[in-house]
Amino acid sequence: MSSHCAIVGMDLVAALGDGPDAVWARLLRGECGIRPATRFPHGKYTTDVVGEVPAALLDALRAETGADESSPAYAMAAAIAGRVARGVPGGQARLAGAHTGLVLATTKGEIGQLERLAASPGGPVDPCHNVGALARDVAEALELSGPVLCVSNACVSGLVAIVQAARLLHRGDAELMLVVGVDVLADFMLAGFSAFNALSPTPCRPYDAARDGLSLGEGAGSLLLCLEPRPDDPVLGEVGGWGITNDACHITAPSRTGEGLAAAIRAALGAAGLRADQVDYINGHGTATVYNDAMEARAIHAVFGDDMPPLASVKGTLGHTLGAAGVLEAALSLVAMRERTVPASIGLETLGVGVPLRVLREPLELPRLDHVVSIKSGFGGVNAALVLRRGAGSR
């Protein structure tokens, strides 16, 4: 199975702000983007803190795309994908002229539209938050002529979207593939995760002994993939390989053993031709629920042993960005490789996952940071692991 492809563009927005460099800088300074909600009532849900994209930034993204108030998911996705399209040598014209496709990752898409219609009495609902339509709208805005689809696979949507884009490239179905992951915070998921008692009342603490639930976040990330970059394309990184499995245990809770996630990691390493000891950094899932982090720790320990690479979760500062997470966190992993720095896992004070785990409380500069494994697990029992390699274009 051939899996390698080059990443020649990236961008993102999240609670910590606009763009990979700005977000990375704040991440290294230990800033926390999980703050008292401004768009949601306090005291209504089991938490008052969320990782909102700053209002001014959301307004700016709307202005960039001409979206109105009712389409924040479109605004974020189209803006970030548009920047990536314009940022590559040849820009949007090159993408429009080539056979370029789009895979959009999201769990709930433009969910606000459904919420508004649900609140109005009577009458059928127009399925306006159709996620396939969101993908098509973003593709049309960029005049893309290649394959377009949405991947909606719970919290692994982002990673699976990157994988699906790589698959399409390898089949020759496209010359270039844009991947966009997006999810917008809404009462829908706040109410749902509250009903699950899964939210921490304070900013979440991945891998910590006192962790008590996740924090929700929002954002968008985008990557541009191709098989054969042009000489002047910046190669920011490479997809090395992937593994996707299902625990087959429970529709929302993770397995207790972590063997499904371990199998996904091993499959990704195998596809990339890597030994476990060649991995320099793990971008963990780290949602800060009691069970996820314990399961993840077991899986990582099973694959890497005591002498494991350093690990960080960014959800302690960005929150869990759901469908955007896989793409957004992969983009930050590319920055980590460029900077040869493993970020601290914000929110951790005392490790408490039942097995040894090398989670950092301070950023760590490394002489070499060439291989990253990004891992995600999601509702429905699905696990995904992606190997990312340093790009030749990273100094």
Add this chain to the structure above:
Amino acid sequence: MIHIAITACGCVDDEGFGSARVWTAWPQDAATPPRLRWSTLSQRPFDRFGRLDLLCKAAVAAAEMLELPVPEPGESRPDTALVLGTDLGCIDVDLRFCRSMAEEGGASPKLFSYTLPSTALGELAIRHQVTGPNLCLSAGPGSGLLALWEGAKLLLAGEARCCIAIGAEAAAPPAVPEPILRACAFLLDRGPTDREPLATLSFARDDEALCRATRPDRPLRCLFRFATRRDGIHTSPALYLKAPRTLVCREALVVAR
């Protein structure tokens, strides 16, 4: 020429349910589409069925027509992938969950667990202990046929040996103006296999697969129903924007009326 075998197919829709082997029409007096009850669909036990949302019910019911083995404790199928394609997704339970948010006692956790189209894959993974790769996609009308296409391509790429590929659309008013129920499931096998395939998908070219039934007297009702929506014209998964892929079903078109 590379062939993928379709070794089983199953379908549940507003006319009835069944497989390539046997088809049962809903009774005359049944609602259209009828409420799905497990005891009508299968002899095998499945206590969870009532809790599933409409999309999961449709997908699981169609998969039941494949007559997959229910595994022994400890058995699993890591070599089998699960692919679901759906245009409407879980819009029905999304709306019901939204309404539960306004109720006394708060939002329903049971409904929330179904507000992801991929939950159907989770239910199937658990029931049949299928632990291979999952893919849940949405690309407008024809998403179901796209699931079949993507499932076959996964096997061609060597990511799995078998694939359960499902297309499902299921929703009821007020989420949609008219009730809709349509789900097809296919069991794909890269082979070699002992089971005589119902049909083969032959990929002579990257962008076209020829689907040929092995026994023309046994129509691929499921493929035909799903691909053609009963109007005799095959529908391509044309939601690859401006780059349609075609699934040519010659024999199925000839024999299925």
Add this chain to the structure above:
Amino acid sequence: MDALVDTLRKQIVEALSLEESTPEDIDPTAPLFGAGLGLDSIDALELVVMVEKNHGIRIVELEVGRRAFASVNALADFIRTNQKPCADSE
């Protein structure tokens, strides 16, 4: 038979969409979780919502919930103990 127990059995079947069971199938002395009905963690959360919606009692502590949901009889006792007295009782 206790009217509250009867009502609870109906409410459990409805809240959890137990289509293959009738209220009469539920033994009021038997455990709800683990064996028997085979309810899971999501069902537990759903029952918490059901109890608040139908009986106005909010279960916040995990341990309280565990005891209350030990069986239908236990749940009936819990509700009787925690229900606010009616303004016009006595």
